[in-house]
Amino acid sequence: MDQEKNCVSRREFLSAAAVAATVMAAGPMFKVSAKSEMKMAMPDIYVCGVCGHVEFGAAPENCPICHAPKEKFTEKNTLFADAMKKFPEVSPSHDPVISIKKESGLVPEIACKEVSVRVGKHMHPMEEAHHIKFIDFYIDDKFVTRFFPNLKQYPAVSYYTNAVGSKVRMVEFCTVHDYWQAEMAMA
Numbered sequence: 094m095d096q097e098k099n100c101v102s103r104r105e106f107l108s109a110a111a112v113a114a115t116v117m118a119a120g121p122m123f124k125v126s127a128k129s130e131m132k133m134a135m136p137d138i139y140v141c142g143v144c145g146h147v148e149f150g151a152a153p154e155n156c157p158i159c160h161a162p163k164e165k166f167t168e169k170n171t172l173f174a175d176a177m178k179k180f181p182e183v184s185p186s187h188d189p190v191i192s193i194k195k196e197s198g199l200v201p202e203i204a205c206k207e208v209s210v211r212v213g214k215h216m217h218p219m220e221e222a223h224h225i226k227f228i229d230f231y232i233d234d235k236f237v238t239r240f241f242p243n244l245k246q247y248p249a250v251s252y253y254t255n256a257v258g259s260k261v262r263m264v265e266f267c268t269v270h271d272y273w274q275a276e277m278a279m280a
C-alpha cells in the first residue's frame with residue numbers, strides 16, 4: 094500500500110508544478126524556473142508521427158513499434174498536460190493505476206516483480222467508438238513493451254520482470270481522450 098502512495102498521477106504532478114510556480118512568484122531567491130521544475134519530474138517527451146509511440150528523454154534512432162526513423166518524432170512536452178486540460182473530468186477513468194508486488198503470485202518460484210496496471214480507478218470502457226488502444230510499460234523511462242487490449246478485454250495487465258530500476262511509468266492512449274500516464278517507484 095505504501096507503494097501506491099508513491100504513485101504520481103498527472104493531477105499530483107500538475108499540483109506540484111503549480112506550487113513551484115507559486116514559490117517562484119513569492120521571491121527572487123529561487124533561481125530555477127517553473128519549466129525546469131517540471132523537467133525534474135518529467136523528461137522531454139517525443140511522439141512518433143507515424144504510430145503515436147511515446148519516448149522519453151530523446152527521440153530514438155527508430156521507433157520501437159513501427160520502426161519509423163528519428164525524423165518522424167516530434168517533441169511534445171505538453172502531451173499529458175494537454176489531455177488533462179482538455180478532458181479534466183475523465184481523469185478517474187484514464188489515469189493508469191499501478192501496483193507492484195515484490196514477489197509474483199503467478200510465478201513465485203522465480204525472483205521477479207509483478208507490475209500491474211489498470212485504466213483507471215474507474216474501469217475505462219472498451220467500445221468500438223471509445224477504447225484504450227494501447228498501454229505502454231517503461232522502466233526508468235526506457236520503453237519495455239506494449240499491451241494492445243482488444244474490445245473483448247479490459248485495459249488491465251500484469252508484467253513479470255527481473256529488471257532493476259528505480260521507477261515504472263505507464264502510458265495509455267484513449268481513442269477519444271488522448272494520452273495519460275502515471276509512475277511508481279520500484280523499490
Ligand SMILES: [Fe+2]
Pocket residue numbers: 183187217223224267268269270
Ligand atoms: Fe476515454
